[in-house]
Structure formats: structure tokens, C-alpha cells
Amino acid sequence: MVEHMxxxxxxxxxxxxxxxxxxxxxxYTATGAAIVKAMREAGVKRLIVCTAWATKDHxxxxxxxxxxxxxxxxxNILRDMGEFEDYLALDCQDLNITVVRPGVLSNGPxxxxxxxxxxxxxxxxxxWWLGGMICRADVAAFMLDCLDKTDYDNKTVAII
Structure with a gap:
């Protein structure tokens, strides 16, 4: 991955x-650690990742x-996402990270x-009972918008 980064x-x-x-x-934990390792070796400092709502009980x-x-x-997937978020928060403070937490994903346009x-x-x-839905395309657009903005630098952000 280093060469590609x-x-x-x-x-x-x-x-x-x-x-x-x-x-x-x-x-999330396995590939996330590999991505971060490759980023550091390649000198890339900005990471935008997608997890989900409810990575921790709240x-x-x-x-x-x-x-x-x-x-x-x-x-199991939420547990892995939560561990990945913990890793990013505790061990990746040298990077500028945005964690995007979408609600229920849909395949709509x-x-x-x-x-x-x-x-x-x-x-x-x-x-109060289910929460909001968001289509995958809107999640992707939001993540790409984060590249040009500083509003969500070093933050987690839930979206719907």
C-alpha cells in the first residue's frame, strides 16, 4: 500500500x-492498522474513515x-469499529483524522x-426508536467534502 500512497x-x-x-x-482493526502504517511510511497525514452509529453504548x-x-x-462489526475508533484516538494522534458515523445505510440515489x-x-x-437513514452515495459525498474543509478535522461526526 505504501507505494500507492x-x-x-x-x-x-x-x-x-x-x-x-x-x-x-x-x-476494521486489521485493515485500519495496515492503512495507518502505510500512511506513516508514505508521509500521508490525512485520513477520513467511515464506521457507524453505536460503536459504543450511549x-x-x-x-x-x-x-x-x-x-x-x-x-461484532460494531465492536470491531469501536476498537478501530479507539486505536485511532489513542495511537494516531500524529494524523488528522475524521471518523464519519452514518446512520442506517440505504442503496438509494x-x-x-x-x-x-x-x-x-x-x-x-x-x-427515538430507529434513527435516520442515509444513502451510501450521500455518505461518500460527505466524506469527499471533508477533504476540502477543516470543520471535521480530528473529529468524529455522526450523520444522517
């Missing part, structure tokens, strides 16, 4: 893992996220709208 200004990562109650997941989470999703369908954001939060306010 040389001369780059930033790395944008939207890696996705496999959901499953009984399926182990280490894609009272602000919508009901289904807090009591159902976190402990069933996507528990891009809306072109600016998403609602919540800096430093595990979700965005809204429906």
Missing part, C-alpha cells in the same frame, strides 16, 4: 465488513440501536443534500 494528500476509507451475530469481524442512541442492533445483528451532523456523537437526534 506516496504523493497522496489523504486516504479515504469506506471499508465494509460482514454483518452477523455469530460472524467474527476484524476488518444513552443518546435510538432505542433499536441501543438495545437490539448492538447486541444482535451487527454486534444521491440526494445532493447536506446531511444532518452531530460532532462527537454516536448518533444524530431524530426518531
Amino acid at each position: 506516496k504523493g497522496c494528500d489523504a486516504v479515504v476509507s469506506a471499508i465494509g465488513g460482514k454483518n452477523g451475530t455469530f460472524t467474527p469481524c476484524t476488518i 444513552a443518546e442512541l435510538p432505542l433499536l440501536w441501543r438495545w437490539i442492533f448492538r447486541y444482535t445483528f451487527i454486534r 444521491a440526494t445532493g443534500k447536506q446531511p444532518e451532523t452531530a460532532i462527537g456523537k454516536y448518533s444524530v437526534g431524530g426518531a
Whole structure:
């Protein structure tokens, strides 16, 4: 990866893992560490990554996220994302990192709208039981917009 990163200004990562109650997941921690190692060797200082809502249990989470999703369908992937976020916060302070936490992802077309954001939060306010949806195309557009803005430098931001 180092050779491909040389001369780059930033790395944008939207890696996705496999959901499953009984399926182990280490894609975020394993590939995240490899990406960071390669970035450091290549001299790249900017990283924008996508994780999800609810990477940690928090009272602000919508009901289904807090009591159902976190402990069933996507528990292993959320646990791995949370460990990856911890690694970035604790061991990567030499990098300028933005962690984007989208709500429920859909496959719909891009809306072109600016998403609602919540800096430093595990979700965005809204429906108390499920929370908001956002299409993958809008998440990608938001992440790319972060390249040209400093609003979310060294921050986590939940979006819908």
C-alpha cells in the first residue's frame, strides 16, 4: 500500500465488513492498522474513515440501536469499529483524522443534500426508536467534502 500512497494528500476509507451475530469481524482493526502504517511510511497525514452509529453504548442512541442492533445483528462489526475508533484516538494522534458515523445505510440515489451532523456523537437526534437513514452515495459525498474543509478535522461526526 505504501507505494500507492506516496504523493497522496489523504486516504479515504469506506471499508465494509460482514454483518452477523455469530460472524467474527476484524476488518476494521486489521485493515485500519495496515492503512495507518502505510500512511506513516508514505508521509500521508490525512485520513477520513467511515464506521457507524453505536460503536459504543450511549444513552443518546435510538432505542433499536441501543438495545437490539448492538447486541444482535451487527454486534461484532460494531465492536470491531469501536476498537478501530479507539486505536485511532489513542495511537494516531500524529494524523488528522475524521471518523464519519452514518446512520442506517440505504442503496438509494444521491440526494445532493447536506446531511444532518452531530460532532462527537454516536448518533444524530431524530426518531427515538430507529434513527435516520442515509444513502451510501450521500455518505461518500460527505466524506469527499471533508477533504476540502477543516470543520471535521480530528473529529468524529455522526450523520444522517
